[in-house]
Amino acid sequence: MPYKIGLVGKPSVGKSTFFNAATMNTVDEASYPFTTIEPSVGEAYVRVKCAAPDFGEECDPRVGYCHEGTRYVPLKLVDVAGLIPGAHEGKGLGNKFLTDLNEADVLIHIVDFSGETDIEGEPTEGHDPREDIDFLEEELDMWYLEILEKGIDRYESKMNQQDVKLEEELAEQMSAFKTNKNEIKQLILQEGLELDPDSWSEEDREGLARSIRKETKPMIIAANKMDTEKAEENWREITEDPDYSHLDFVPVSAHAEKALKNADEQDVLDYFPGDSEFIINEDLPEEKEKGLEKIREFIEEYGSTGVQEALETALFDKLGVMAVFPGGADGLGDEHGNILPDCFLVPEESTAEDFAYTIHSDLGEGFLHAIDCRENRQIGAEHKLDDRDVIEIVSSN
Ligand SMILES: Nc1nc2c(ncn2[C@@H]2O[C@H](COP(=O)(O)OP(=O)(O)OP(=O)(O)O)[C@@H](O)[C@H]2O)c(=O)[nH]1
Ligand SMILES: [Mg+2]
Known part of the structure; x- marks a missing residue:
């Protein structure tokens, strides 16, 4: 995606x-x-310094384009x-x-x-544009608060069942925001709150909604x-x-x-x-x-x-994303001879194995090791990648 x-x-x-x-x-x-x-959803681009010139090559992007070493990598923009x-x-x-x-x-x-x-x-x-900045944050926070409140109701309606966890119910209710129970739990604790919404004041709820909003958006x-x-x-x-x-x-x-x-x-x-x-x-x-x-x-x-x-x-x-190129230790071309056809945008801190899954789930499932093509050295599953790395994945699939 x-x-x-x-x-x-x-x-x-x-x-x-x-x-x-x-x-x-x-x-x-x-x-x-x-x-x-x-x-409306459209395609926009972000610029990445292309890795091909570092290998004395010129790239052939499958999507987007490259101009004098600046690669324009597509993403989606929503109006x-x-x-x-x-x-x-x-x-x-x-x-x-x-x-x-x-x-x-x-x-x-x-x-x-x-x-x-x-x-x-x-x-x-x-x-004064400051008014606009303030109100927009407030509107977003109110939106989050409404959904948080629904999550609390959901938890309270199930409370007498066994194994009901607050963070699980809240994460389920807020799943559209791409969050999960661990993140929710961490944010609740960071706010200095107990894992019991009965003990939360209105202000606590607003503060929590705001911090979930800041984290997820x-x-x-x-x-x-x-x-x-x-x-x-x-x-x-x-x-x-x-x-x-x-x-x-x-x-x-x-x-x-x-x-x-x-x-x-x-x-x-x-x-x-x-x-x-x-x-x-x-x-x-x-x-x-x-x-x-x-x-x-x-x-x-x-x-x-x-x-x-x-x-x-x-x-x-702001989001903390970096660019990584799939390449080969024996050359940067794919089976058709295209040089560095792909450039993936991935979260900072991604590991070699995460990157394999980003390319294809089969590659991830069969992950054996990877090769850092700049240094021509083998790296393991947990190795953290850097921005503009060129990586070959060696997989049993
Ligand atoms: N001077 C100037 N005017 C701009 C600029 N960008 C947009 N405008 C003008 O601002 C007005 C509103 O632009 P839109 O792009 O329709 O604004 P919007 O935020 O999409 O508005 P809604 O769809 O109604 O929410 C238009 O008359 C634009 O020509 C800019 O960079 N400079
Ligand atoms: Mg508009």
Whole structure:
């Protein structure tokens, strides 16, 4: 299963624009709230430094592509409806969209840093983006709390049966969040609580819901519309605010990314996603050239449009994922002579045996040993892999 990144935020912040820019899809974008109702799933890419050049080779990716040693590895991106305060009580489109996000491994909260949309996504001026950051966390926490409460009811209704364990019942109820009983138990203990919900106050329950949410839905913030006048001021103020220093912010202009990709498709210029520069190929009408020069200034100032950066910060830094290439000790080609056709995104701390299972369950079941192709040495099942390792699995299957 490829990793899935979910885009969340109130209406009109640019979730669909970010989604289109990253996936080159064409879902509707508009300045009125609730433009998006049904969720969309598309393919986006994260950049990985390709391992083939380290072996003096050029790769032949089966999926995605590679440009001058930068491999673009696919993952799934999900665009959903906007949410407004009170969604958990049914306001706006309610929390139907939250179900659409269940499968996301990590979230990007898209925040409108221009301050030109109010808390419900309607046009305004001078809105403080901090309000949006706060309310979204609260809405997510309320959603988790509701499901946690259901889990507690479930446990209490079974309490007089034998062998009923709190953490098992809660994990079962919250299974859509990709959690398990060990994680739940650990979080309960970390909160300083006993394994008995009767002893928990309302605050304890809220705190536990929040910590389960943080653990199972890590999130970063994409400060979008950074190309607008007011955004720079908001950026400075918020990134210097100690109350928000625990969050990860990436400055983004989804507009700029979309403009560059469109121009690249039309061969007006050459642009590779995430780059801090682009080359214009032809003479352009003055208006168009001016627009592109503005984007050039933006990416020079911020290092990029931020779309790639946001995806990669979410996946690699926040979720803790690394890239591993299946290879062979006698050469990097597969049976068709394709060099390093695959690149897998796997959790940090994955072992050689985990990696075998990621490639195919048969390989995992028949695991004998693996070979670290960079050092040409045998490694065992429990050996922890590193980012950009090239690994051959030796299996009896
Ligand atoms: N200046 C600027 N405007 C942007 C940017 N990204 C999106 N917008 C504008 O913001 C408005 C809302 O964009 P959408 O992508 O439809 O927003 P959304 O978050 O998907 O909205 P809903 O589907 O209603 O929840 C549109 O008018 C976009 O053109 C950006 O990077 N800069
Ligand atoms: Mg939308």
